[in-house]
Amino acid sequence: MRKRNRLIVNTNDWEKQMLSMQRQGRFQKRFRTYVRRLVDWHTNAVTQLPRWRHPLVGYLVGLLLVALGLVVGVVETQLLLPFSFPGVPLLFVVVLVALLWGVGPAIFAMLLSLLVLDYWYIPPFGTLGAYGWSGMLQLLTFAGSGIIIALLTNQREIARVRALVAEREAVLRANQLEAMFESMSDGVVVYNKQGQVLHTNAAARHIFGLGALPPQDEAYLRQELLLQAAQRDEQGQLLPEKRRPLARMLTGEFLMGTRASDVLVQTPDARQVVLNMSGAPIRSEAGAIERAVLIYRDVTERRRLEQRTSEALRALLAMAEVLIQFPERLRWDEATTSPSDEERVGQRMVELTRSVVESVHVVMLAVEPEEELVRPIASVGFTPQEEQQWHERLMAAPLLADHLESGLLSHLKDDEVLILEGMTLPFHTAVLPYYVRMVLVAPICVEKRLIGLVCVDDGSREHTYTRHEITLTHTITGLVA
Structure with a gap:
């Protein structure tokens, strides 16, 4: 029974010790947190001050000023001035030290002043x-x-340091926002309620070509151009008041997703660009709409590609319709195919090819597989005189080997599309009055036999044929085959 009571007593003592240790631990943790915050605040406060206002300097200056106050008081007493207040210089020292070096040096100066007052006065x-x-x-x-x-x-001092820190954080945040604003790849324009342009970023100035504006009228023309961009549609036509993007945002509407719209803009540097607009209103603290921000994304190439894709699809459907109406293949050994029908289909095909592939000239040639003789079927882009010269030239040199090297010919027989310089392909470029830079040559192959060629060029213009255009031309020749 005694052992059991002793065990209970020991257990209670152990629980009390544990509780006491937990309380001590919590107290130590709170104390360390308080000290850490105090040190952080003091360090932060000190870092905001010039070196001469460091607290350590304040202690030394306080000591010297108290000594100076003592000398002034002794002089006043010795001279028996009628208005002698020995404590006033010392109190002035405390005020000065407190204002410039903070509470610690001020209390130190006050304690020294108490000793001076007690000893001398x-x-x-x-x-x-x-x-x-x-x-x-x-x-x-x-x-x-x-x-x-x-x-x-x-x-x-605490209020001053907090205000200084808040000001520096606000400046840093403003600089960060400015850097983000200027580094955006999309154009950003901020308008006020009256439609005046307040801010633009570098991308907006580049997209709209604002650098080409004349300096004497730059502000006015810049305002007019950016305001018109927020009021027009994808055709460049002025929209009704209620449908204008800027007016919609100033009524509280957000332009995002399907609500975003396109606008056609004529820039000062003679470019036509299609811009996709999205944006949102900017509200004040009271919730009133004060400004609106519009984001302009240059989608000119994307819309052009979409348009070309749509045109290519329509052209391919038209080609399929032509080929369905004329099912015979373009073969020399088929007596049922008349030259007029062959030329009619070929002419329709080269016209459709020109509509979907950026080009000036498109020609279609038939190749006799056995003897590798070449003859013209259809062409587009030539003057009557150039076309006559082209026909005469092919009649004078009908062999395919007269126009292409054997290495290039083997690639064409393997159904490969070639991009050649104009001088290396004299099928039709020799009759043109200017230098043709590049020619895209696509073979027409049936059962691994070369039966025709389609040649596409963009004249003297410097044009690089894209993978999309090469694939599209190859698809057309595949349909013809």
Whole structure:
């Protein structure tokens, strides 16, 4: 029974010790947190000050100023001036130190001032701590004044440091937003309620070609161009008031997703660009709409590609319709195919090819597989005189080998599309009055036999044929085959 009671007592003591240790741990944790915050604040406050306002400098200056105040008070006393207030210079020292170096140096200066007052000015003179109630009241009054000054100054310094930190954070945040604003690849324009342009980023200035505006009228023309862009449609036509993107946003509408719209803009540097517009209103603290931001994305190439894809699809459907109506293949050994029908189909095919592939000239040639003789079927882009010269040239040199090297010919027989310089392909380029830069040559093959060619060029213009155009031309020759 005694062992059991002793065990219970030991268990209770152990629980009390654990509770006590937990309380101590929580207290130590709170104390460390408080000290850390105090050190962080002090360090942050010090880093915002110039070197001469460091607290350590304040302690030294406080000591020197108290000594100076003592000298001034002694001089006043020795000269027996009618208005002699020995504590005033010392209180002025506390105020000055508190304003410039903070609460710590101020309290240090106040304690030194108390020692000076007790030793020199409160009877009995020349001793410390031997004063009566009157002297104690004087010292307490001075100490209370010094503490109040130090605390008020401390609160002022905390508010000043917080305001300085908040200002620097606001400047940093503004710089970050400015950097993000300027580095965006899309054009950003901010309008006010009256439609005036307030801000533009570098991308907007590049997209709209604002650098080409004349300097004398730059502000006016810039405002007109950016305002018109927010009021027109994808055809460049002025929209009704209620349908204008800027007016819609100023009524609280967000232009995102399917609500975004395109606009056609004629830039000052003579470009036509299609821009996709999205944006949102900007509200004040009271919730009123004060501004609107529009984001312009250059989709000129995308819309051009979409248009070309749509045109290519329509052209391919038209080609399929032509070939369905004319099912015979373009073969020399088929007596049922008349030259007029062959030329009619070929002419329709080269016209459709020109509509979907950027080009100036398109020619279609038939190749006799056995003897590799070549003859013209159809062409587009030539003048009557150039076309006659082309026919005469092919009649004078009908062999395929007269126009192509054997290496290039083997690639064509393998159903490969070639891109050649104009001078290396004299099928039709020799009759043109200018230098043809590049020619796209697509073979027409049936059962691994070359039976025709389609040649496409963009004249003297510098044009690089894309993978999309090469694939499209090859698809057309495949349909013809």
